Each structure stands twice: as C-alpha cells, then as structure tokens.
Amino acid sequence: MELKKEIKTLMWIIAVFVFAFFMPIESARFNTALAATLDLVKWYAREHVILCLLPAFFIAGVISVFVSQGSVIKYFGANAKKWLAYTVAAVSGTILAVCSCTILPLFSSIHKRGAGLGPAIAFLYSGPAINILAIILTARILGFEMGVARVIGAVSFSVIIGWIMALIYRKEELQKKADQMNIVAAPEKRPMWKTMTHFFTLVLILVFANWGSPAANDTSSAWYYIFSYKWYITGFFSLVLAWSLVRILKIKWQWVLAAAVVTIISVFLSNAFIESAKIRPLVPMVVGLVALSIITLLDKQDEENREWTLSTWGFAKQIIPLLGIGVVIAGFLLGSTHDGQSIAGIIPNDWIAKLVGGNSIFSNLFASFVGAFMYFATLTEVPILQGLIASGMGKGPALALLLAGPSLSLPNMLVIRGIIGTRKTVVYVSLVVVMATISGLIYGAIF
Numbered sequence: 001m002e003l004k005k006e007i008k009t010l011m012w013i014i015a016v017f018v019f020a021f022f023m024p025i026e027s028a029r030f031n032t033a034l035a036a037t038l039d040l041v042k043w044y045a046r047e048h049v050i051l052c053l054l055p056a057f058f059i060a061g062v063i064s065v066f067v068s069q070g071s072v073i074k075y076f077g078a079n080a081k082k083w084l085a086y087t088v089a090a091v092s093g094t095i096l097a098v099c100s101c102t103i104l105p106l107f108s109s110i111h112k113r114g115a116g117l118g119p120a121i122a123f124l125y126s127g128p129a130i131n132i133l134a135i136i137l138t139a140r141i142l143g144f145e146m147g148v149a150r151v152i153g154a155v156s157f158s159v160i161i162g163w164i165m166a167l168i169y170r171k172e173e174l175q176k177k178a179d180q181m182n183i184v185a186a187p188e189k190r191p192m193w194k195t196m197t198h199f200f201t202l203v204l205i206l207v208f209a210n211w212g213s214p215a216a217n218d219t220s221s222a223w224y225y226i227f228s229y230k231w232y233i234t235g236f237f238s239l240v241l242a243w244s245l246v247r248i249l250k251i252k253w254q255w256v257l258a259a260a261v262v263t264i265i266s267v268f269l270s271n272a273f274i275e276s277a278k279i280r281p282l283v284p285m286v287v288g289l290v291a292l293s294i295i296t297l298l299d300k301q302d303e304e305n306r307e308w309t310l311s312t313w314g315f316a317k318q319i320i321p322l323l324g325i326g327v328v329i330a331g332f333l334l335g336s337t338h339d340g341q342s343i344a345g346i347i348p349n350d351w352i353a354k355l356v357g358g359n360s361i362f363s364n365l366f367a368s369f370v371g372a373f374m375y376f377a378t379l380t381e382v383p384i385l386q387g388l389i390a391s392g393m394g395k396g397p398a399l400a401l402l403l404a405g406p407s408l409s410l411p412n413m414l415v416i417r418g419i420i421g422t423r424k425t426v427v428y429v430s431l432v433v434v435m436a437t438i439s440g441l442i443y444g445a446i447f
Contacts, residue, residue, distance in 0.1 A: 029344075029346060029348075030346070032343060033331075033332050033344070033345045033346045035343055036331050036335040036344060036345050037328055037332045037336070037345075038331075039331070039343055040331030040335075040375070041331060043336065046279070047278070047338075048099075048101070049320075050282045050285050050286060051206075051209050051210055051285060052101070052102045052206070053101065053102060053320070054289055054316075056206065057105050057313075057316050058202055058289070058292070058312050059199065059206065060105035060106050060109040060311075060315050061109075061308045061309065061311040061312035061315065062202065062308065063110060063199070064112065064311040065304050065307045066195050066304065066308065067199070075088055076088070076114075076115035076120065080116065080119070082118075085116065085119040085122075086118070086119055086122055086159045086162060086163070088119070089119045089123040089158060089162065090155050091126070091130065091155070092123055092126050092130075099128050099406065100375070100376070100406060100408055100412040101319075101323055101409065101411055101412055102127075103124060103127035103128055104319055104415045104416070104419075105319055106123075107123060107127070107416075108318070108319070109315070110123060111419060111420070114176075116166065116177075117162075117165055117166050117169055117172070117173055117176075117424075118165055118173070119162060121158075121161060121162040121428060122158040122162030123162075124416070125154075125158045125162070126154065126155070126158035128407045129158065129406055129407045130154045130158070134382065134406065135147055135150060138150050138382055141382050142382065142385060142389070145447060146398070146399065149399055149439075150399065150403065153399065153402075153439045154403065154407075157432070157436075157439075160435065161435065164431060165424070165427065165428060165431070168427060189304070190248065195248075197244060197248065198241075198244045201241050201244055204237045205237045205238060205241065208233045208234045208237065209230070209234045209285065211227055212227070238263070238288065239260070242256050242257075242259075242260050245295070249299075249305050251295055251296070251299050251301065251305060252299075252301070255295040255298070255299075258291075259292065259294070259295050262291055263287050264284075266283050266287040267283075269283070270283035296308055296309045318415075322415045322418060323411040323414075323415060324411075325411070325414060326375070326410045326411025326412070326413070326414045326415075327375060327411050329410055330410045330411065331345060333345045333346055333347055333373075334347060334373065337384050352366075352370060352388075356388065356394065356397040356398075356401075357392045357393060358394050359394045359397070359444030361437070361441065363394060363396070364396050364400045364436075364437045364440035364441050364444070365400075365433070365437045366397070367398070367401040367436075367440065368400040368403075368433045368434075369404075369433055370401070371400065371402075371404040371405030372409075372429060372436075373408070373410045373413075374409060374410075375409040375412075376409065381402060381405050381406050385398050388401075394444055395443060395444050396442075396444020397440055397444070398440075399436075400437055401436075403432075403436040404432050404433055404436035407432065408432055413425060413429060416428065
C-alpha cells in the first residue's frame with residue numbers, strides 16, 4: 001500500500017514536470033486560452049459567487065436545518081404522491097431563478113433530507129431550466145416560438161428525466177421507500193408559514209439581487225423599471241429578513257439592528273469610495289452575510305440558528321472547490337463569453353459555430369454536448385445564442401443548447417458526482433443530452 005502511494009506521488013510529479021517542460025507558451029491559441037481561463041475565473045468571482053452562490057448556501061442551510069425531514073419526505077420522498085412531488089419539482093425554477101451552479105446546494109440539501117431520486121433530479125434540472133426571467137428574455141430576443149418550446153421542453157424534461165432515473169435505480173428507491181415507511185416525522189418546531197416566510201425572503205433577495213439588465217433599447221417595460229430599482233427592492237427584502245431574524249428566529253433585536261446598521265453604512269461607504277458600479281453592491285452583500293453569520297453563530301437562544309450557519313459553511317466547503325476546478329477547465333477548453341465579449345479557449349469559437357449549422361443529428365447532438373459542458377450564468381445563454389444564430393447556427397441546435405446548457409455545466413457535473421456518484425451523474429447527463437438532441441431535431445424540422 002505504501003509503495004502504491006509513493007508511485008502515485010511520483011507519477012504526479014512526473015506529469016507536472018512533463019507539462020511544464022512542454023508547455024506551449026509560444027502558441028497564440030494556448031496563451032489566448034489561458035487569458036480566457038483567467039477572465040472567466042475573475043468574472044465568475046465578481047459576478048456570481050457573492051450575489052448568487054453565497055445567498056444560495058444560506059437558502060440551502062434553511063432547508064437543511066429549519067425544514068424538517070418529515071416535510072421534505074412528505075413532498076419529495078419515495079412515498080410521496082408522485083404527481084405532487086414531480087409537479088412541485090418541475091415548477092420550482094419559476095420561483096428560484098437560479099443557474100446550474102446555484103441550484104447545487106439546494107439539490108444537495110433536499111437529497112440529504114430524504115427526497116426521492118426522481119423528484120430530486122427533476123428539481124435539479126428544472127431550477128435553472130425554467131427560470132422565468134430567462135424564458136421571458138428568450139421569447140423577446142429569440143422569438144415567441146423559441147420561448148414556448150423552451151418552456152414545454154424544460155417542464156417535460158424535468159419530469160421525464162426524473163422518472164427515468166427513478167426507474168433505472170428503482171431497487172434503491174424501493175429500499176428508500178421501505179426505510180422511510182418507518183420514519184416518524186417529528187413535530188414542526190414552528191408553523192410552516194413562518195419557515196416559508198424566512199425561506200422565500202432569502203429567495204427574493206437572491207432573485208432581485210441578480211435581476212438581469214434589459215435589452216439596450218428597452219426603457220419602458222416592467223423589466224426595465226424593476227432593474228432600475230432592483231437594489232431598493234433587494235434592500236426592502238433585506239429589512240424583511242431582519243424582521244424575520246427577530247420575530248421568527250428569535251435572535252436579539254439589538255444584534256440584528258447592529259448588523260443592519262453596519263450593512264447600511266457599508267452601502268454609503270461603497271458608493272463613496274468605489275467607482276465601479278458592478279463592484280459597489282458586492283460590499284454590502286458581503287458585509288450583510290458576514291454580519292448574519294456572526295449573529296447566528298453567537299446566538300444562545302436557539303441552537304438551530306447556529307446550525308443554520310454551520311450547515312451553510314458545510315455546503316460551501318463541499319461545493320466551492322469543485323466549482324472552482326470546473327470553471328478553470330471550462331474556461332481553458334471553451335473560453336470565456338460574457339458582457340458582449342468573447343475570448344476563445346483551446347477549442348476555437350468559430351469551429352463550434354460551423355458545427356451547429358442546419359438541423360442534422362450531428363449538429364443537434366454537438367450543440368447539446370457542448371452546451372452541457374459550457375458554463376452559462378443566469379440569462380447569459382440568450383445573448384450567446386443570439387450571436388451563434390447570427391453566425392449560422394440552426395434553430396434546432398439552438399433549442400438543443402438552450403435545453404442542455406443552462407441546467408448543466410462542467411463545474412455542475414463535478415459537484416453532482418460528489419452528491420449522487422459517478423454512475424448516476426453519467427446517466428443524468430446522458431439523458432439530458434439525448435433528450436435535448438431529440439427536441440432540437442423536432443423543433444428544427446417544424447420551424
């Protein structure tokens with residue numbers, strides 16, 4: 001055993017040395033791919049981690065600590081009514097408005113609490129796929145029929161893929177069903193409406209903090225006005241959260257007031273000293289989350305409040321390293337595309353554009369496969385597709401990418417593997433790619 005360990009260490013040393021020795025730094029494509037990797041990592045850190053992932057970890061912590069196992073099993077468990085479990089899971093994305101990475105801590109949380117594999121997978125797919133903001137943007141920019149096709153495809157996919165996964169692993173599900181028959185649900189510590197108020201307050205903070213900008217020529221729609229006042233709306237729900245901490249979680253009002261004051265001061269300081277409009281909101285978000293962590297960890301009134309933050313930290317430890325590795329690999333291979341700019345990875349973007357023209361089986365399969373491995377933050381898939389369609393991408397492959405891309409990414413796959421294992425992850429990804437390919441073929445033939 002010791003010899004194997006030493007040989008493994010030696011192999012890693014040799015592999016790193018060989019890579020360093022033959023590193024093609026004179027290659028323009030290699031250097032561009034490195035630039036794309038660093039650009040994507042920087043953009044991901046600035047645009048996604050603080051505003052999306054950190055609030056999502058706290059939301060997952062709410063499910064893990066404040067939502068009883070009995071409630072999760074009642075609605076998502078192996079013995080739950082199938083129509084109810086799949087319906088709730090399939091429409092969850094319309095509320096959450098999250099991307100393929102932000103859904104992960106929530107999926108991990110309900111999976112650990114005893115959700116059946118089928119409903120949990122349906123939830124995992126639907127969260128990013130049926131994002132109501134992205135659906136609206138798709139219909140407005142890519143056409144009404146594309147928006148409708150995306151809704152139909154995403155809802156049906158979540159149910160069908162979840163059902164097939166449950167069927168494939170039915171022996172495990174039968175065992176889980178038998179185990180859950182013997183679970184005696186503990187009484188809820190507080191009325192469910194209170195827990196849900198706390199939960200949805202955090203969800204609304206997440207949604208409005210990440211509300212995407214409208215089209216360049218849009219200055220009168222409801223979307224534009226919500227975007228214009230998004231931080232005021234987010235601030236309002238932050239005050240609702242402060243009320244929830246005092247009235248629902250019973251944290252000392254003095255502590256909550258102090259946390260709120262510090263967060264408000266950080267808003268004025270960031271506006272006064274930070275020039276970048278994109279960076280300014282990150283400061284109060286970080287300060288607010290740090291303050292929330294401190295007052296919950298120090299709370300002696302209810303042990304669950306401390307467990308909430310510890311559970312949040314547990315999800316962060318599990319997920320962030322894998323996401324980081326995935327973002328680096330995705331950036332190097334497929335490049336960085338955001339904010340109207342595109343930096344190619346090792347695989348040139350024009351290769352991809354040429355391979356997804358027409359409506360052949362290959363073009364739809366290729367679009368599904370590449371979309372599954374690329375990383376799309378919330379709403380970014382629409383302008384990316386707009387550019388690809390302008391470059392000659394067929395409508396069928398465009399829908400295939402829309403159905404596979406937002407719900408999957410290489411970082412997302414690495415984390416899912418850590419939650420449900422390699423085999424189930426491969427089956428899940430394969431089902432998404434195959435179904436997206438078939439949907440693209442049908443849509444391309446019709447339109």
